[in-house]
């Protein structure tokens with residue numbers, strides 16, 4: 142097999158499976174290029190298997206969703222009701238809206254056939270004859286590339302009626318969203334796909350695998366997750382499960398942004414790399430003259446970790462284990478045990494030049510803008526959090542404001558229709574718990590005497606103009 146060369150060579154600690162063709166020298170997104178590299182052989186193999194055998198391989202592989210929650214993919218697929226008589230749909234979630242995450246865009250831009258192959262195999266496994274790729278508005282070129290790739294796949298018999306003479310029919314459609322974070326949430330996405338406002342649905346009863354698109358069973362999976370399916374079929378579930386560590390198998394793409402010398406994407410075996418190795422070896426350490434302060438490990442919704450923290454963990458055998466921040470292996474279970482999450486793989490790094498109040502306000506501004514407004518704790522609470530952190534960064538907050546901010550966050554958390562409530566409140570809860578002294582130091586005792594109310598100020602200004 143010829144050696145692959147890259148225009149941007151991977152780090153030696155990387156294991157390129159999904160990103161094998163990303164930034165590969167001489168690679169282009171056409172089907173000819175994909176076929177020259179052995180493309181669609183895994184689909185042929187899959188079509189010779191029974192659908193339930195494919196689901197078994199995916200279960201054996203241990204694959205966990207790469208979109209955020211880390212839910213086991215094979216298990217999700219078995220939630221389609223066994224006596225179902227309605228059509229089944231597959232949706233590829235290409236919204237990639239979680240701040241700090243920038244992996245799916247490379248797949249859809251540079252290797253669209255890998256995704257299409259993974260999707261057709263997945264459709265065959267779950268019995269779906271119609272699939273959608275929901276793309277965020279900001280990827281217009283990807284939409285064109287994907288449509289072209291679907292046409293090419295149809296012309297070669299990989300999509301359409303009687304795929305490769307197997308008797309299996311499948312169509313894939315590209316659907317572009319209008320650019321809202323909440324369209325990444327699977328039930329909001331489904332509403333949007335149905336042509337409505339993306340108001341998330343309540344679960345239960347609207348678990349997509351049972352009551353999804355048009356109230357039919359629907360499997361929603363992330364772009365990267367669906368690409369893994371192709372490789373699982375190629376090598377077999379057992380072989381795949383040997384990558385990574387127990388319960389956290391395979392590879393995943395980490396997107397590192399912020400205060401490191403070498404930000405970028407890195408595909409690594411899950412759990413085989415520690416925080417220290419990621420930030421120092423792969424990312425080149427902190428910028429000159431700076432020190433690392435904190436990391437948001439799994440996209441903006443995950444709880445921040447301080448670089449000087451340590452964690453008392455309980456191991457599966459019941460014994461206790463102390464783990465320092467730098468020794469955290471980057472897997473789903475350990476990050477959860479440390480009080481955060483692996484999420485979407487977006488690692489945001491902050492050095493000692495960053496004010497936590499600014500970071501917190503930046504996130505509050507994002508979430509206040511993106512709340513769909515359907516439920517009161519989120520719609521009102523996230524806007525209140527933003528107002529308080531606005532005051533904080535402009536030096537107008539009183540010490541008591543930090544407690545108010547914390548209390549608002551806890552009143553959103555767990556009281557909303559969808560997980561956006563947690564996505565918005567967890568960062569606030571964690572930043573206050575871990576950086577309270579720094580935040581309080583930015584407040585002013587005198588500020589308590591002057592209630593800050595930007596609307597009232599604007600209204601007074603308007604009235605004084607109107608009366609003059």
Ligand SMILES: Cc1cc2nc3c(=O)[nH]c(=O)nc-3n(C[C@H](O)[C@H](O)[C@H](O)COP(=O)(O)O)c2cc1C
Pocket residue numbers: 205206207208209210211212214234235236237238239322323324325326327328361362363364366367559560561564
């Ligand atoms: C507010 C919010 C935004 C989300 N955004 C995305 C997204 O952009 N892409 C994605 O794949 N999953 C996103 N998710 C997770 C999806 O709801 C869903 O769990 C995921 O697409 C399932 O795919 P997986 O099992 O392959 O991870 C989001 C969830 C929430 C609560």
Ligand code: SF4
Pocket residue numbers: 323340341511512513514515516517519520557558559560561562
């Ligand atoms: S939690 Fe927020 S985003 Fe989710 S449904 Fe409620 S208002 Fe909408």
